[in-house]
Amino acid sequence: MSTTLTIGHGNVYVANRTPLKALRTIRSIQADSWGVNEGMNLMRLLPRLSGYRVTVGALGRTRNDKRGTWDTPILTKKRLSPLGSIAIQASETVQPERIAPERWITGSLFQHAVGPVAHLNVHPNAAIRGHGTDVARVREYAEFMATLNRLTRWLQAEDFAVVITGDVNYREDWANVEWDPYRLFRLRKMDHADQGLDVVAWDRRKLELVRKRVIPAGSRTGADHPWIIT
Numbered sequence: 001m002s003t004t005l006t007i008g009h010g011n012v013y014v015a016n017r018t019p020l021k022a023l024r025t026i027r028s029i030q031a032d033s034w035g036v037n038e039g040m041n042l043m044r045l046l047p048r049l050s051g052y053r054v055t056v057g058a059l060g061r062t063r064n065d066k067r068g069t070w071d072t073p074i075l076t077k078k079r080l081s082p083l084g085s086i087a088i089q090a091s092e093t094v095q096p097e098r099i100a101p102e103r104w105i106t107g108s109l110f111q112h113a114v115g116p117v118a119h120l121n122v123h124p125n126a127a128i129r130g131h132g133t134d135v136a137r138v139r140e141y142a143e144f145m146a147t148l149n150r151l152t153r154w155l156q157a158e159d160f161a162v163v164i165t166g167d168v169n170y171r172e173d174w175a176n177v178e179w180d181p182y183r184l185f186r187l188r189k190m191d192h193a194d195q196g197l198d199v200v201a202w203d204r205r206k207l208e209l210v211r212k213r214v215i216p217a218g219s220r221t222g223a224d225h226p227w228i229i230t
Contacts (some may be wrong), residue, residue: 005114005207006030009151009165010227011037011123011202014067018222019045025221027076029229033108034075035121035165035200037225043070053078055085055108064131067101069111072121074108083109083116090147091125091140099126100137103144105151109160114207118155122148122166124181129174139188141169142179152188161206167198195226202230 010030012022019042026034027049034052036042046054055074069087076082086107093102106121124144127138133139148164155162168181172194176183185192185201192201193211202209215227 004082005112006032007163007200008034008229009198011167011198011223011225012039013223014038014040016222017043022221031229032077032080033119036073037074037123037167038071040070045134049075050159051078054141055106066075069104071105072106072123074106074119074121076110077109080110083111083225090144094140100140105148114161116160118160119163124169126169145181145184149184162203164201193228193230195228198225198228200228200230
């Protein structure tokens, strides 16, 4: 088994008209574990990815939400022994529901040559810049980050090398507020590679990852976000 851990992340785009292109791109990269955002129109295609298992949590898609846990699936190589999975609802639905539905944290736990790894995939609320927690969607964003921080801290205490992927809907050059995900990374001693709103972060005490590649948004993936491979 390789001692090199490769992590990929891509927001596939909920309105992606060419999901097969996104699938072929994921297949071509062959990352050990891959975090998908807005995976709703890709879910029925993911079983075509031979050699991968799909983690979406026990609930699958929730009845009262257009995204649910289908928003944050994870693909992990089957050759990596599974150690469990995680599905946590980290924020509630608030208005406007289009940008602030209920949001989940999905986790794939697996054994790698580097040791036990916990890959957490996230996609918290959008449109929070310039607002405080008096705005409902920002309040839920802050709750999401508090939950993510507690979960990461617990996994690190259990000796997992934690990796976080996701469209965090936050830029590093914005104000350093309590719910800033980059503040969370510093607190949990994690390095990161980002591209716009998208990020891959990892526990620097256990992993030495670097950003190897960025796939631009556009025709190769049908997505409206760039993808990151570390």
